[in-house]
Amino acid sequence: MSSLKELVAGRYGIELDCGADMAAEGALAGILSRGSQRHYTDEPVTDDLLQVLLACAQSAPTKSDLQQYSIIVVKDADLRQKLSDQGGGMDWPPKAPVFLVFCADIHRIRKLAGIRGHDHQNDNVDTFMNGIIDAAVAMQCFINAAEAAGLGTCPISQIRNKIGETCDLLGLPEGVFPIAGLAVGWPQFPTPRISLRLPQSVVVHTDRYDESNMPADVESYDQRRHEHTPLPEAKQRHVDKYGALDYCPWSENVTRQLSLPERPGFRDFLNNHGFKLD
Numbered sequence: 001m002s003s004l005k006e007l008v009a010g011r012y013g014i015e016l017d018c019g020a021d022m023a024a025e026g027a028l029a030g031i032l033s034r035g036s037q038r039h040y041t042d043e044p045v046t047d048d049l050l051q052v053l054l055a056c057a058q059s060a061p062t063k064s065d066l067q068q069y070s071i072i073v074v075k076d077a078d079l080r081q082k083l084s085d086q087g088g089g090m091d092w093p094p095k096a097p098v099f100l101v102f103c104a105d106i107h108r109i110r111k112l113a114g115i116r117g118h119d120h121q122n123d124n125v126d127t128f129m130n131g132i133i134d135a136a137v138a139m140q141c142f143i144n145a146a147e148a149a150g151l152g153t154c155p156i157s158q159i160r161n162k163i164g165e166t167c168d169l170l171g172l173p174e175g176v177f178p179i180a181g182l183a184v185g186w187p188q189f190p191t192p193r194i195s196l197r198l199p200q201s202v203v204v205h206t207d208r209y210d211e212s213n214m215p216a217d218v219e220s221y222d223q224r225r226h227e228h229t230p231l232p233e234a235k236q237r238h239v240d241k242y243g244a245l246d247y248c249p250w251s252e253n254v255t256r257q258l259s260l261p262e263r264p265g266f267r268d269f270l271n272n273h274g275f276k277l278d
Helices: 004-012 026-032 047-057 077-084 107-116 125-148 163-170 214-228 250-257 266-271
Strands: 069-073 098-105 152-156 176-185
Touching: 004 026, 026 125, 047 069, 047 125, 069 125, 077 163, 098 125, 125 152, 125 176, 163 176, 163 266, 214 250
Parallel strands: none
Antiparallel strands: 069 098, 098 176, 152 176
16 A cells, blocks of 8 residues: 555545555554454463553553553453453453553542642542543553554453442452453454544534534445445344344444443442542
């Protein structure tokens, strides 16, 4: 592939007038051609490489230098199996060569405040958001670094399905909770499947939010995505309620998914786990 313009077209399924004079190489090409990897070889990830990648994660920007996140490297085989046994399709912990859990963490500074003799007055929604963003940005830096080293990764949201049990298994104190797991390993299939993304006309706004063309643009995206990767019945949401479709576009599937409550106890968990959410 000669230019980034081709990789951009591959990401959207349509051509954009950009990248024609930029060679398809380096970090930009790697990011544009990335995809989640769910199948790994038996080759281990060395501790030396893992430590370097964790240093890359900690090179992420962090709000006000607060560093309100923690990363759990889950090595113990029995613990990995217990995480998997929580259900919800989370079979990654025992299968992936490396399994990490990225956590928002306001506990650390709250404890340091006591040591330093200061009141901690920010167990609130803003700090809750800061911790999530810190953890998410660190995870993305880890992903970018791991994939630059030739590894494959896949974020795992199911770690929050039984969030209280996950916290107990990982010994997470009040003020620390998992935002996502991350499976990491050497990919069985080096070239990942590219998932078409919504067009920039839907996601990117100039000066003011504008959704005037959103329905039509999403309909076109639905058709492109179906032609690129038709959604099989096994991946269609809530088939028992809505039935299976030969044409189940992205917008149908995601609105099906969010038509039923997901993790409805999350707020109660947070309120009981050190977040006032004021």
